[in-house]
Amino acid sequence: MTKMKKNIEDALSCVEDHHIVMVGGFGLIGAPLTLIDGLTKKDVKGLTIISNNLGEAGKGLGILLTQNKIKKAVGSYFTSNREVGDYYQRGEIELQLLPQGTLAESIRAGGAGLGGYYTTTGVGTQLAEGKEEREINGIKYIFEPAIRANVAIIRAWKADTLGNLVYYKTARNFNPLMATAADVVIAEVDEMVEPGELDAESIVTPHLYVDYIVQAKQILTKEGVVTNGQ
């Protein structure tokens, strides 16, 4: 048994119009560039994208933006793609801005079966407007609901055929969280290994979270994004 899918298109067949899609990565670092590329080639519309950034101008999720496939984006730092502002000004995209820690924690809560939680982050700021405030033991918190998605596309370093994952340095970021919080989870990885080759104590994402694995073909290098042979 293997969760490996040879065909990117096939792996992405679960993504439908108006779906909520989580996309791992901090900018391009740890982003599932191959799967994002697959989405740019797929006929799909009205997506809600949950991701820290919307890529960069013309790169990563930035391409999906210019293809008008994104209805709404939930993230913490859209500033990294200057085109997002233009789309927002023209009313062509809806944005939900969350503090980065709240974005991460809400995704974790979604994966952990929680309804939401109280955080100190953002209390008394513009980003707390409309949010329930509550004092617990003399400290003010705001309520943040859990976040889930229909599909999560993430990037890992190595996977075994069961679906256990480990990550590479700061390319870990949101990926292990998103792996827990979607109905279908697709991981693109640099390297496939056999079960037992990953240390049981060091596996970051146990296989029960992962539905499909694909081979990464788009790689982030010093020189930018490079596409590896088929």
Place this chain on the structure above:
Amino acid sequence: MTKMKKNIEDALSCVEDHHIVMVGGFGLIGAPLTLIDGLTKKDVKGLTIISNNLGEAGKGLGILLTQNKIKKAVGSYFTSNREVGDYYQRGEIELQLLPQGTLAESIRAGGAGLGGYYTTTGVGTQLAEGKEEREINGIKYIFEPAIRANVAIIRAWKADTLGNLVYYKTARNFNPLMATAADVVIAEVDEMVEPGELDAESIVTPHLYVDYIVQAKQILTKEGVVTNGQ
């Protein structure tokens, strides 16, 4: 610089009367037996112990119980020590029972600076009595507050001198969570190594959580608890 303390008594000097103390372990597995032994030798009273179990009869935290040092216990499964029931019947200990997942999650929330969270676990049961119920997206949840402690005593497998920790198999359990949720964290470990010897990708508890490290002298073996050296 090292966080290593040679003397158990010295390391435990931060524990004061009426403190809340978190104690790692699932029964005796992964419990900081050396530090617990240190507490049995320390003149301290009125402790609130947060731990999944209160050890076993006459073992681990079970000794602290019979020394009447425990005012209250917060845990999920006191049944593993039959003496707890006797103390409870005589009104000599206060008990707070939480589902195991709620105990773990509340400790994590305490360490993560959250005020509390909404969980489905326990809704509609006796353990939900007196707890706020709230419907979020059509699902019923109850509110659970975060838990913190004055001191956490935990057990790890290896530590480097900076205080980075890794754990051993199912002795991990509550230990990494408690490492995040107390004002002072003391870890007893089987092995000390130099910084750099633990893989940066596999460190479970980064050093910023750990205040002191002591050498484990009481070891759980097939034949029971054995005291090494000294």
Place this chain on the structure above:
Amino acid sequence: MGNKQEMQELIAKRAAKELTGPCVVNLGIGIPTLVAKFIEDDHVYLHTENGLLGVIDVEEDDIDPNLVNAGKLPVGEAVGAAYFNSAESFAMIRGKHVDAAILGVLQVDQTGSIANWAVPGKNIMGVGGAMDLLVGAKKVIVTTTHTSKDGKSKILKECTYPITSTRSVDMIITELAVFEVVDKTLKLVERMPGVTIEEVREKTEADFTE
């Protein structure tokens, strides 16, 4: 029915048939633990809430005191296993990442509610992971002897002990019969070999359809 061990193994064996991989299953203490040895599908992965996905049996010589299941019994580590902390483990459970839980009960009733953590009049001392598994496991299968030691039905019209969850279980497997819970009613779907419908009726307090 033969001796206690045979009865338990009969139940465990039948429960094992429900497990077809790939799936992740959490086994409770008692009869559920016995289920492991009857699982035939290699792609059934056992989860234990104290922090391991990939539980297997262990030989006496290989016992490691720090490698145990939720019942604190020694277990082994499967190829491809992973360890995690208690919060992550229960995040898996509550977050509906565990496909099935097989649990023992004190009582189960005709709506599929179970009681398996407290007895009225006794100190309420332990709950462990029972409530988490009930709200989180996608499918819950109860394995239990049909009657208690004093011969009374454990499948009741209504639980008299404190319930573990408002969620109904999906299936009840005893040494006499298998029930499915459909829309909070019991349906008898199978009788064990040699068991008559009369015997099931006689020993079951709960209402059920056939």
Place this chain on the structure above:
Amino acid sequence: MGNKQEMQELIAKRAAKELTGPCVVNLGIGIPTLVAKFIEDDHVYLHTENGLLGVIDVEEDDIDPNLVNAGKLPVGEAVGAAYFNSAESFAMIRGKHVDAAILGVLQVDQTGSIANWAVPGKNIMGVGGAMDLLVGAKKVIVTTTHTSKDGKSKILKECTYPITSTRSVDMIITELAVFEVVDKTLKLVERMPGVTIEEVREKTEADFTE
């Protein structure tokens, strides 16, 4: 005051003096990032919120595109470093496990409130980890040029941009002076070499004590 780089380095150098180990420090984008090269204490450990404790400088030849800081600039991995996911990283921050954060600002006011994430009239597009660091870091040090490009004071009576937190920062370091924030008031504790009190007064809109 010399050129921009000298001014920034002067501020960064002074900020570095505040860091005595052992401590864990998070450095923001801009001048705060420069602080790293002036830290003399070996027991100052740098945390970056994208998932690394143990940030060090990296040589051009050793750049790894997947090893970056929160500003997405290439960094190196210290001996004894650890990686973690974004939720764990912000749990460290919000949970008050990070001893100090050094941050840039758009504005800071005489109560110690800062604004560093949004400008009125422009799209509100990015906040990143700014709000988390403000609520969580045990000590917050602001490093900023004393005035904006058009010569206006950045240390105001009251922030006119959206604030980042209701929490006051602890210290403000500019190319002219160092202020401590005590009970929501500014106290001038130091002037940079050659800076007169008159110059500080002239270029500071906020009220402060000496």
